[in-house]
Amino acid sequence: MSYYDTLIFDLSTHARKGYTLPKRTFKRQALPTHLLREDCPGLPEVSEVEVVRHYTNVSMKNFGIETGMYPLGSCTMKYNPKINQDLANLPSFSALHPYQPTRTVQGMLKLLDDLQSYLSEISGLARYTLNSYAGAHGELIGLMIMKRYFESRGEHHRVNIIVPDAAHGTNPASAVVAGFKVIEVPSEKDGSVSVEVLKGVVDENLAGIMLTNPNTLGMFEKDILNVAELIHDHGGLLYYDGANLNPILGKVRPGDMGFDIMHINLHKTFSTPHGGGGPGSGPVGVAEHLVPFLPKPLIKKVDNTYHIERDNETTLGQISHFYGNVGVAMKAYTYILSNGKEHLPEVAKFAVLNANYVKESLKDLFELPVEGVCKHEFVFNGLKDKSTGVTTLDVAKRLLDFGVHPPTIYFPLLYKEALMIEPVETESKQTLDRFIEVMRVIAKEAKETPEVVKGAPHNTIVKRLDEALAARQPVVKYTDIPK
Amino acid sequence: MFKYLPHTKEDIEAMLKTIGVDSIEALYQDVPKSLKHHDLSLPSSHSELELYEHFQALANDIDVLKPVIGMGAYDHYTPSIIRHIIERQEFLTSYTPYQPEISQGTLQYIFEFQSMISQLTGMEIANASLYDGATATAEAMFMICAIRKKQRILVSNTINPNIISVLKTYAHYKGITIDLLDHHEGVSSLEALKAHFTDEHAGLIVQSPNVFGLIEDYAGFKDVLEEKQGLFVINQDPSTLAHLKTPSAWGADVAVGEAQSLGLPLQFGGPYIGYLASKKAYVRKMPGRICGMTKDSEGKRAFVLTFQAREQHIRRDKANSNICSNQSLLALFVTIYLATMGKKGLYEAAQLSMDAAYTLHDRLLELPIFEPVFSGQPFFKEFTLKSTLPVNMVQEALEAHGYLGPYDLHEMGLGDGSWVSFAMTEKRTEEDVETIIKALEALV
Numbered sequence: 001m002s003y004y005d006t007l008i009f010d011l012s013t014h015a016r017k018g019y020t021l022p023k024r025t026f027k028r029q030a031l032p033t034h035l036l037r038e039d040c041p042g043l044p045e046v047s048e049v050e051v052v053r054h055y056t057n058v059s060m061k062n063f064g065i066e067t068g069m070y071p072l073g074s075c076t077m078k079y080n081p082k083i084n085q086d087l088a089n090l091p092s093f094s095a096l097h098p099y100q101p102t103r104t105v106q107g108m109l110k111l112l113d114d115l116q117s118y119l120s121e122i123s124g125l126a127r128y129t130l131n132s133y134a135g136a137h138g139e140l141i142g143l144m145i146m147k148r149y150f151e152s153r154g155e156h157h158r159v160n161i162i163v164p165d166a167a168h169g170t171n172p173a174s175a176v177v178a179g180f181k182v183i184e185v186p187s188e189k190d191g192s193v194s195v196e197v198l199k200g201v202v203d204e205n206l207a208g209i210m211l212t213n214p215n216t217l218g219m220f221e222k223d224i225l226n227v228a229e230l231i232h233d234h235g236g237l238l239y240y241d242g243a244n245l246n247p248i249l250g251k252v253r254p255g256d257m258g259f260d261i262m263h264i265n266l267h268k269t270f271s272t273p274h275g276g277g278g279p280g281s282g283p284v285g286v287a288e289h290l291v292p293f294l295p296k297p298l299i300k301k302v303d304n305t306y307h308i309e310r311d312n313e314t315t316l317g318q319i320s321h322f323y324g325n326v327g328v329a330m331k332a333y334t335y336i337l338s339n340g341k342e343h344l345p346e347v348a349k350f351a352v353l354n355a356n357y358v359k360e361s362l363k364d365l366f367e368l369p370v371e372g373v374c375k376h377e378f379v380f381n382g383l384k385d386k387s388t389g390v391t392t393l394d395v396a397k398r399l400l401d402f403g404v405h406p407p408t409i410y411f412p413l414l415y416k417e418a419l420m421i422e423p424v425e426t427e428s429k430q431t432l433d434r435f436i437e438v439m440r441v442i443a444k445e446a447k448e449t450p451e452v453v454k455g456a457p458h459n460t461i462v463k464r465l466d467e468a469l470a471a472r473q474p475v476v477k478y479t480d481i482p483k
Numbered sequence: 484m485f486k487y488l489p490h491t492k493e494d495i496e497a498m499l500k501t502i503g504v505d506s507i508e509a510l511y512q513d514v515p516k517s518l519k520h521h522d523l524s525l526p527s528s529h530s531e532l533e534l535y536e537h538f539q540a541l542a543n544d545i546d547v548l549k550p551v552i553g554m555g556a557y558d559h560y561t562p563s564i565i566r567h568i569i570e571r572q573e574f575l576t577s578y579t580p581y582q583p584e585i586s587q588g589t590l591q592y593i594f595e596f597q598s599m600i601s602q603l604t605g606m607e608i609a610n611a612s613l614y615d616g617a618t619a620t621a622e623a624m625f626m627i628c629a630i631r632k633k634q635r636i637l638v639s640n641t642i643n644p645n646i647i648s649v650l651k652t653y654a655h656y657k658g659i660t661i662d663l664l665d666h667h668e669g670v671s672s673l674e675a676l677k678a679h680f681t682d683e684h685a686g687l688i689v690q691s692p693n694v695f696g697l698i699e700d701y702a703g704f705k706d707v708l709e710e711k712q713g714l715f716v717i718n719q720d721p722s723t724l725a726h727l728k729t730p731s732a733w734g735a736d737v738a739v740g741e742a743q744s745l746g747l748p749l750q751f752g753g754p755y756i757g758y759l760a761s762k763k764a765y766v767r768k769m770p771g772r773i774c775g776m777t778k779d780s781e782g783k784r785a786f787v788l789t790f791q792a793r794e795q796h797i798r799r800d801k802a803n804s805n806i807c808s809n810q811s812l813l814a815l816f817v818t819i820y821l822a823t824m825g826k827k828g829l830y831e832a833a834q835l836s837m838d839a840a841y842t843l844h845d846r847l848l849e850l851p852i853f854e855p856v857f858s859g860q861p862f863f864k865e866f867t868l869k870s871t872l873p874v875n876m877v878q879e880a881l882e883a884h885g886y887l888g889p890y891d892l893h894e895m896g897l898g899d900g901s902w903v904s905f906a907m908t909e910k911r912t913e914e915d916v917e918t919i920i921k922a923l924e925a926l927v
Contacts, residue, residue, distance in 0.1 A: 322752025
């Protein structure tokens with residue numbers, strides 16, 4: 001990585017250009033002046049070489065999965081296969097307008113419908129929509145399905161959504177945006193929800209519960225069948241947050257656990273690139289009795305022909321302009337075919353093996369609040385030796401010096417010094433051993449030279465940032481920069 | 484062994500030994516037996532070569548048509564360099580810039596993206612992007628309702644019906660009421676606004692160019708809204724903003740839209756990218772991520788996500804939006820597109836699109852098949868006509884020559900079954916126009 005402190009606007013030189021356009025003989029049209037802007041947008045004027053070199057230099061300020069290990073908990077940063085990218089870029093698919101007649105795009109629709117079916121098979125739910133753009137969007141759509149279901153039954157009073165306090169922040173936020181009221185319940189020490197605690201909050205206003213399994217601490221919810229029974233007995237529905245699907249691929253299915261609705265993060269479990277924060281894809285699956293409420297438009301197969309159903313009486317409505325992030329769905333489809341039924345369950349097993357290996361190799365130096373086998377990830381509560389004053393943030397920043405992307409920090413909120421590690425299955429034992437060694441070095445430094453850890457990072461292109469300054473004196477665009 | 488899974492037999496044995504169990508299965512001992520699933524009914528593992536063969540077979544069942552329609556997805560040209568740059572692994576495979584020290588690349592292009600969106604719209608602050616134009620408009624609706632603490636808005640019925648449909652869905656569940664504003668000659672009308680905007684409305688949402696392709700004139704709108712403290716949201720195709728008066732110049736409080744028209748491949752409808760920009764005063768109600776400039780401990784310029792106290796991971800059930808990501812890679816795409824095109828290229832590409840559209844429009848009207856629908860406002864690159872022949876007959880004639888279009892507006896509940904929409908971009912040539920006209924002349 002190298003520091004580069006030029007903005008594209010700094011390179012702008014009058015009359016330089018980076019584009020070519022054809023010459024056409026069409027008559028040049030002029031619009032009435034009262035509809036026109038008076039100024040010219042301040043876009044840069046740069047040559048093609050300058051654009052390419054600029055963004056290449058900008059890229060070199062970033063750490064990617066191919067740079068080094070990326071054990072970011074809850075994000076499943078696995079290798080993103082190149083073949084996925086090449087196939088999604090094929091012009092037969094990428095040049096398709098979303099309003100082509102369905103008879104001209106049967107191959108595209110078959111791919112999407114097959115992907116929906118594969119996700120059903122993997123998760124044990126009846127049908128999927130690919131329209132939701134991301135995990136949080138999937139949650140929102142899932143909750144809208146829940147709302148629509150209760151509306152259809154005239155049960156308008158069912159507004160309570162139970163969310164464990166360990167849940168991702170999007171869970172309660174999505175519930176509120178979908179018009180529900182959030183009932184937060186405390187998690188047990190191992191991050192699980194207790195049936196006893198739930199019994200205290202289920203009543204006639206119950207709409208449902210949002211859970212992930214394995215839970216946020218990477219532990220399997222052993223009581224899940226009892227939880228499902230309790231919620232269903234009280235007329236509620238179970239929503240599964242698919243963020244943690246990776247370790248149970250082909251092993252356990254959310255539908256079999258009793259979940260009625262779920263989303264899958266294709267950018268986690270199914271290897272599509274995170275792209276610096278997006279585009280992701282969060283397909284939503286539902287049990288049979290909720291199929292009528294799926295959002296429109298809906299891709300479906302009828303008598304060997306693929307259709308796009310634009311509307312129906314019972315749908316929850318429309319939640320995307322077209323059919324979701326199709327380009328992302330194509331990558332996930334490729335990943336499923338690459339692995340096939342033979343290797344998908346191995347993905348889960350090796351993810352779990354890697355996580356337990358790292359956990360057991362470090363628990364003498366880092367505080368492990370929950371003993372026992374974990375699934376794909378686990379959480380340390382910072383260093384075991386608290387006397388050094390070295391925090392989880394310090395450990396994370398010191399990891400940067402060793403070329404390792406830090407784990408997720410300060411989440412879940414259950415532990416003050418949470419350090420959430422997800423080593424993923426695509427990492428080899430050698431890579432894990434190096435990570436373990438680096439973590440042990442840092443633990444040693446924390447004892448012997450704590451100032452080195454507290455002052456980290458030392459080798460990065462920029463040091464710790466003044467985040468308060470950014471909020472206090474907002475500079476959010478080029479023209480805000482003081483000259 | 485499989486190529487994405489590096490574990491050898493020896494590795495597995497050594498790792499199990501460290502863990503203290505004798506098999507990987509033992510790591511699933513906590514899963515109730517009744518839940519254990521066996522044998523996925525899925526296709527077998529495909530080699531790369533088989534994948535190519537498989538995709539070729541799928542492609543054999545696809546006819547790629549040349550679009551002469553838009554309706555929210557426009558066939559603009561993508562400069563070659565963009566794909567090469569965005570597929571650099573540093574951009575492609577990284578995640579949200581949670582660790583800014585090693586994410587300055589992502590943060591910098593988001594800053595540049597925000598700067599460019601501000602330049603195009605004239606607004607003071609843009610966010611790091613949203614899922615698509617329709618959901619961005621829904622987020623703008625939440626935003627103005629939260630600012631004004633009102634649960635009712637007015638929406639022009641010249642907005643693309645798919646966007647209205649998304650607005651209605653989001654509004655329904657959040658308990659917001661939408662009233663529709665009728666158009667006059669295909670554009671939002673000031674008279675109707677005066678008659679229908681009330682104190683109960685948080686604001687007005689409009690689109691320009693609108694679903695009919697017409698450029699709307701918002702002279703006087705801001706005054707009417709201000710009288711009742713209404714906020715003004717304009718949804719605008721950013722590719723038109725090198726020419727057209729900016730949302731800011733019309734007095735918009737929030738500008739939103741779909742930025743697919745900035746060179747993004749059609750990709751059967753996604754991934755695309757929504758933008759949202761507003762006045763600085765409303766930043767605390769803005770959804771999504773915002774990148775700001777700061778300094779590191781040595782005084783070096785650096786970028787960081789800022790105003791995070793608005794977001795769901797802090798506010799949880801008090802958050803105004805559940806957005807936790809952005810279409811980051813597409814924001815990079817758009818940034819490179821705008822850097823490559825620059826102020827002149829963006830103008831020229833839009834001008835060529837407009838010239839092609841006006842030429843086609845005028846030529847079509849010379850045929851005895853088409854009649855104008857609206858009089859008055861000019862269009863940009865998309866336009867609406869009335870067909871005297873059955874629409875499917877016109878569509879089939881063009882499809883026989885490899886074209887997609889025109890769009891039957893009745894499918895979106897607009898018009899009487901005879902209204903059709905065409906759109907042109909800089910990719911459509913004089914020859915395209917001639918072929919289309921000849922194909923239609925044969926119907927007369």
